[in-house]
Amino acid sequence: MKRALLLLTSALVLIWASCQRTGPSAATSEPAPTPAGQVLGQYHRHVAQFDSVVAVLQRAVATGQPAARQRRAFLVARLAWKRVELLAEYYSPSTAKALNGPALGEVEEFDQQQRVRAPEGLQVLETYFYPALYAPARRPEVLEQLALVHSSLLSLRHAADGLTLTDRHVFDAARLEVFRVMTLGLTGFDTPASPGAVAEAAAALTTVQATVAPYQRRLPAPAARRLAARFGAALGYLRRHPDAARFDRLTFLARYAEPLSRQLWATQQALGIPAFPETRALRADAPSLFAPEAFEPAAFAPSTTARPVLAQVALGRQLFFDPVLSGNSSRSCASCHQPARAFTDGQARSVAFGGRGAVARNAPTLLNAALQRTQFHDGRVSFLEDQAAAVLANPTEMHGSMAAAARLLTRSPAYRAAFARAFAAAPAAPVQEAQLKAALAAYLRSLVRLNSPFDQYLRGDTTALGPAAQRGANVFLGKAKCATCHFLPLFNGTVPPGFERTENEVLGTLAAPNRLRLDADPGRAGATGIQWQAHAFKTPTLRNISLTAPYMHQGTYRTLAEVVEFYNQGGGAGRGLTVPNQTLPPDPLHLTPREKQDLIVFLHSLTDTTGLRRETPRQLPTFPTELAHLNQRPVGGRY
Incomplete structure (x- = not known):
């Protein structure tokens, strides 16, 4: 060595x-x-x-x-x-x-x-x-x-x-x-x-x-x-x-x-x-990679020419917590994406609509979801607008539709006025499906949180990380090879420095922690039909991971210690499963007990919940007398 x-x-x-011999020769007569x-x-x-x-x-x-x-x-x-x-x-x-x-x-x-x-x-x-x-x-x-x-x-x-x-x-x-x-x-x-x-x-x-x-x-x-x-x-x-x-x-x-x-x-x-001047994911005028406001969520939107106005964000916030969007006016987006849990719900898989069973996959955090090129675990849509529409229409999630929700919202004078302010529309204009999607997406793009203790340390605050977190950061960036898939500084699969694509990985995730059997979820292959992508899933962000248990697309692991050990053993292939397309190297990492613990301490340093207690609105817009029963709906709905 x-x-x-x-x-x-x-x-x-x-x-x-x-490299130093780059200047023109003194003997040349040509202009420099x-x-x-x-x-x-x-x-x-x-x-x-x-x-x-x-x-x-x-x-x-x-x-x-x-x-x-x-x-x-x-x-x-x-x-x-x-x-x-x-x-x-x-x-x-x-x-x-x-x-x-x-x-x-x-x-x-x-x-x-x-x-x-x-x-x-x-x-x-x-x-x-x-x-x-x-x-x-x-x-x-x-x-x-x-x-x-x-x-x-x-x-x-x-x-x-x-x-x-x-x-x-x-x-x-x-x-x-x-x-x-x-x-x-x-x-x-x-x-x-x-x-x-x-x-x-x-x-x-x-x-x-x-x-x-x-x-x-x-x-x-x-x-x-x-x-x-x-x-x-x-x-x-x-x-x-x-x-x-x-x-x-x-x-x-x-x-x-x-x-x-x-x-x-x-x-x-x-x-x-x-x-x-063009809109980029990593702003062209960002002083550094970890500078505040270095990233532009609008770069991940369908159109980067117009950024959402504050009125659209405020409207989207009300809609996110309003159960009136669901098929039974009981469940809201916030039912499964709760601010106190970094916009997850603490369940392996969320309770399905009407309390009948469970949804197909774990509810991912929505913090920094705006900073990725694809949405859902299988990356089947590109934009938050389309994600919102798909969730509303899913019979096991919201069991509604954008069209039905737009018609119902139009019947609320308060909502019509809010949409008119947000989209510069006529006061009496009906709510449009595109406006509803845009408002929800605008709110989700406001949920960028990039001021964790780790960020503060990189910006010069040497007190922000303790010795164990510092050691863990070096394990993450070095021996454990975590940063080769969870890329700095977003800690997701959006590839730097251009941040133009979000990667999927095949880990060989087990069906259960102690069961040597591959999880049956087809992952990306279910969306594309490409068998080489079987069991591939979008690399999620690790920011706020201390609040988002259980982990993996189906909530297999309850603790970070279990997740770290899964990677330490080389994923499913490292455990002995046949996963011919596994992208995670199957070789064991040979992490020591202290390295594992330091790594977990470091992962806790990626938490930034700034302002989350203020996310839930105090009240929701009202409906007229003929829909008075809707005025009793709770903020955030029921779970």
Whole structure:
């Protein structure tokens, strides 16, 4: 291990040195390129260097060189990728995925033949070199993967030839790369088996430093020194602590990466380079990943051009707690999503409509539900508006309909007036189904809570986490590999730093804690018909998890200790079940008793219930005399 780390460090020093040789030659008579032009030139050189080191790796494999030399060539290739990653991910995300996507098969949802598309790229190659070197008989497979990498590299070079960069694009891509290091790189998402996560983070940040270096001469001297100091501190920490197994990720995030992010944003502002104005999940003007208001719920809405007004949120809040929406005017949304329980109900599966049995799945928290690309456990709808309509229509949940609810609400003068205010409609206009859905969704998008003790620690409050929570954070981010599926900072399956998709995972969840039998719920396959997605479920948020027991889609586990042990054993496949499409690695984590307990303490630090006691309205709008019986309905309905 020490030898491998020394080799990585040596390679990183060479990469750093080459990044410094970016300025024009003193002997040239051509005008100096613009800063953006210099960045583009660096990128072309980095892509060419990446191609060269892949060729070295190909020769090492083809000629059967010693294992240490092949591994070194592979690690150098990964470091070369990290120099390319910043602009490759920004401008050529499909090619970037082909080069460095997860080593998991996929089935495209539009593919009626349900063909499993084999993975390719560096993460697949990693499985041949780690934890043990491939058998000689598998050399043709390795060479085939290398040929695929070379093909993707050709695509990357062709795309690079057509690029034109602006200052705004340069800083946008640079800041996103820092966020990528924080959320994917250091957590081991793209190095699940090899030891190079820390060295790769250093290579990526060195590239960010080289990317913004052409702009530093435009800065006032104090600002340039502050930026250089932030880069120096972050890179220095990474180089002093190269061992990924022992790396203190929490300290790096809080003391180095977050301050560097803020300084990059301050630099962009000092240069007068504006952020992009479009609506994004992670706001383009967010100073850092954990900054308050960094996320924009409207980016997950059907239309991102109009944000909900306060009147729509207030109306949606009343509707959420009003049982008049249900088929018997007895059950409300809040019946199964109670504020005191972080908008869950404490049941394995909620009581079905009319008290007859139970619904199909566990009631998930609605806190931060707005910050994901799909809704329901199986991800069968994309928007909160459609989720609200589906719940209303479900005979075991609300047993009503949007149309019936809109007609009934129209008969209430108080509700008609509230809808008119919220949607700038005529006072006597009937309530529209679209308005009802929009109001409920507006309220749900107001339920964003991102100010837990963990967030406060990342923002500089070193008293927010105790020693056990700090240790647990490093278990979560490191050995336990939790953050490779529950991505920072949302702790759900919405993939950073673009947050454009929410992932599903197959865990091999048991039907009962002590019964070695796979739960029968088809999960995502029930929505898509794709058998490769059998038992796949959306990765839920872990925020407020201390309040949302029982856990899993059917409430199998009553305690966090049970959940942690399930993952520690490698899920269903790790327990011995046959789950050919399990995406959770089946290898045991070998967590110690203290690591398990620290992990649970950390999970408790993700709680933020700010203002939840004030969510329940004191009263509901009234109905006229002919519907006077409805005026006795309780706020929140009955359960």
